[in-house]
Amino acid sequence: MTHPLFTPTSMSNNSQQPIALSNRMVMAPMTRARTSQPGNIPNEMMAEYYAQRASAGLIITEATQISDDSQGYSFTPGVYTSEHIQGWRTVTDAVHQAGGKIFNQLWHVGTVSHTHFQNGEAPIAPSAIQPIDTQVWIVKDGEDGTMFPCPMPREMNTDDIKRVIADFAQAAENAIEAGFDGIEIHGGNGYLIDQFLRTNSNKRTDEYGGNRENRLRFLMEVVEAVSARIGAERVGVRLAPFATFKDMDCPDIVPTILDAAEHLNQCGIAYMHLSEADWDDAPTIPDDFRVALRERFSGTIIVAGRYDLKRAEYILDAGYADLVAFGRAFLANPDLAHRLANDVALAEADNTKLFGGNKSGYSDYPACV
Template sequence: MMTTLFSALDMQGLVLPNRIVMAPMTRARTDQPGNVPNAMMADYYAQRASAGLIVSEATQISPQGQGYSFTPGIHSRAQIAGWRGVTDAVHAAGGRMFLQLWHVGRMSHESFHPDGRPVAPSALSPDASVWVADPETGAGRMVPSPLPRALETDEIPAIVDQFRQAAANAADAGFDGVEIHGANGYLIDQFLRRSSNIRTDRYGGPQENRIRFLVEVAEAVAGEIGAGRTGIRLSPYITQRNMEDAEIIPTILRAAREIERIGLAYIHLSEADWEDAPVIPERFRNDLRAAYSGTLIVAGKYDKPRAERILAEGLADLVAFGRPFIANPDLPERLRTDSPLAAFDPATLFGGGAQGYSDYPAVSPA
């Protein structure tokens, strides 16, 4: 039987009713102070529970891991309780949900750090900006990230343990699993690339050293909640934020073989979604399949025909949709019936209230 978007998948015991994943998207709607998930977020995610799997917005594992205003955490008791309200709502609506674990590294702002210095593998600028809001008015804007400080070698094990503890907290909050954010120029990705990692200790230099942090995090998280409830996101072909590295593809494939050894439930491939984005070569997709035998998720400007094609070719098992889920809470049904997709309001992406967030209606029944 041909695999389609509407075929079920058993992912190491977690049965997904379809192959449609809601991709992680930062929306910056937490309660302040404390970056606490709230009832509005519970409504938003529950409305989208018909996805085969929801991956939450990126969620910081510690105060040091924050890079954008109003993004949620998973390191305080209030945050765990807030997320419990979200997972209860999603499960009541019949959904399944993983929490994305996030440490931004150098993609941050001085206002989030007592000493004004984000941390990174090396003191190299991302030449990029992050969204920072006025805590009083909630109005935000993109501001440049400062030069980070390089992590000391003896600081790194504590961050690995923060990922482990965050996974334990996610389980306490009722999530079905977690996704380690190893993509898009954030801390784990920064360790992987020579353009952002010029360390001379055991975490820098040759490939086996540059993947060490990723491997230690994956082993710690899988050891805490189980490899079958742990996924990871990677972005080999995304080079923005000063992340271009001619050696990243063999480095990613080497990491994938370690992910295979650990037995993680899935690799989530973040593909660029802008107009002139690089095309992912079929050779890489085949090489990734050869290196890793688990579930593969792809994300990056997929529409229904393109999604169906990559599933039929066996180069992916699940397809994640990001922006289409914003204005189309019932996206799986719209795709199934070929109903028109609503457009979202870009002005309401970050911050604010229910407008442009949880007020998009489901398609009217015929």
Template sequence: MTAALFNPIKLGDRELTNRIVMPPMTRSRASQPGDVANDLMAQYYAQRASAGLIVSEGTQISEMGKGYAWTPGIYTPEQIAGWRTVTDAVHAKGGTMFAQLWHVGRVTHPDNIGGRQPISSSAIQAEGVKVFVDNGTDAPGFVLSAKPREMTVDEIKEVVGEYRQAALNAIEAGFDGIELHAANGYLINQFIDSESNARTDEYGGSLENRLRFLDEVVSAMIDAIGADRVGVRLAPLTTLNGTVDANPIETYTAAAKLLNARGIVYLHIAEVDWDDAPDTPIEFKRALREAFKGVLIYAGRYTPQSAEQALQDGLADMIAFGRPFVANPDLPERIKNNQSLATHDPNTLFGGGAKGLIDYPTFSA
């Protein structure tokens, strides 16, 4: 029984037909040169438009924000036009789509950012973290991420401005809203987590200071496009890409309260999702529910049954299914009819073309 997953829900001024989210998943199919979203991507997302909400793959807000080869941007006119092709295709199928806006900070290599040194909250390398670069073939070449330099306050203000402009660009490109990627060890996460932020100015040290960059970016985006079109993704308990916080429950409950005060439309929590990962403590989920009054989305290892339970328990308002959406373009229909789910081919996740992107059939096909 998955009745709650198919209850409609309001997201800002939009009425979503179900509570199933397609979350952001890097697929690295953007056209080169220029990192431009294309017709192949438009077909991929349109195939999955029956999700209540689609969040795009991470989309860099600037050249310096790019962490991996062939990921799309949203800072040039060509990139905006490319994304318009995608959003038009999704809207033609009745879907709702937000753009996930992304700056990777230190999780990159000079080959991906025009030969420059990465930037971060502090000059701390993400030890052992690999990214992939274009090595002249259609298969990604994995290399260790480079040591960053600490951003100046002027550079922080500049990046806040880039996020603001990216939000405006996303609306111009036809997106219904944006999701700020503040999770998984990327730039904003590098400011939030205590072990990746060694600053001694107003952006480091105390919890209030470590949340300042997040707050400034969110406030700038709200000012640009309105709070009802801004969502935020956090990953409180993951240690992806080397970011670790000494007191994550305290830190992320405070972050949720801050974002609630700003009135954002949703908070998207990425749970630890590898196979033997610990579950998020139920007390923490209750604390987040208490702290944040908007739409609360969870992602990570959910089955239709566990998703239904989370909704019925009132801990979540929507549930995101990542990898199942790769191989099941008709995932909501399959869940509703209790049909079997296809499994994806991990060898076709990143790079390449149509194979492993748009050639997964629907159940009826």
């Protein structure tokens, strides 16, 4: 009997243009910081890396800057210049030639940044709240990367908000021009959209703060602007309802995410992607949340967070999700789908080579066949 993970499917939410996938495995977005400098340009090395992993039903790229003020870590890619678009076209062509499908994850990091990336200015955020124990990785003048604490951000005004929404829409259009099958809006893990969703990081008193409807407004305006530009059927949204790192422990986030799911369902987006905590003592996601989410969102649901074959089978058979994303396992196992389907032992990644560098620890891991 075939494991449900290896059966074909399609992504849609009552769309006339569903996206067909060869299996239910997703390569999760993972920051790898291998762009060409200057300019954070996607390159041939990245094209090789992603094409090696094209046997996943869907690849979601590492988070990608929508503008020159949305960066929070060194060497992460952009998609807002002609050079970025050309670089990404090399990646998408390689993935498509290998038979894969690929979405570009778009982000603005908000307060999770540094003056180094902001021309000496403070990063922007929903509210001017000093991040605690939140650091970003910065490489200066050819030195090895170092972690730096995030400074006090500047509270966004209405013009800032409108400009960032427009930047998301333009970046989405650029991604489609670069050959992506769609885009994923990063709304989790403590970055800008997530900062708007949570009561501990959003202390605004205008229409973007306070009650749930207001805290959801920024996310929904981004989704609407992006969908108007490229079509909702090519839009996914990643959220992290149970993540608490980067000072994001909000007591109202779970009901806020459920409200978001209902709104997103009405928008007709392709999928919701749940970033589940993946550390050793992470909280267990309760089944009643999964049931409530499914009741509110009828499109494709992706889950990510230390899944193995047994957990994947349970979550798919229960109907709580339609696709299962794998992160770390894809690092050292470019042929992960084959290995899992044929019970082949998995290789271990070299964790000292996760960020920055060359092909070593990146695209030099061999396939088993």
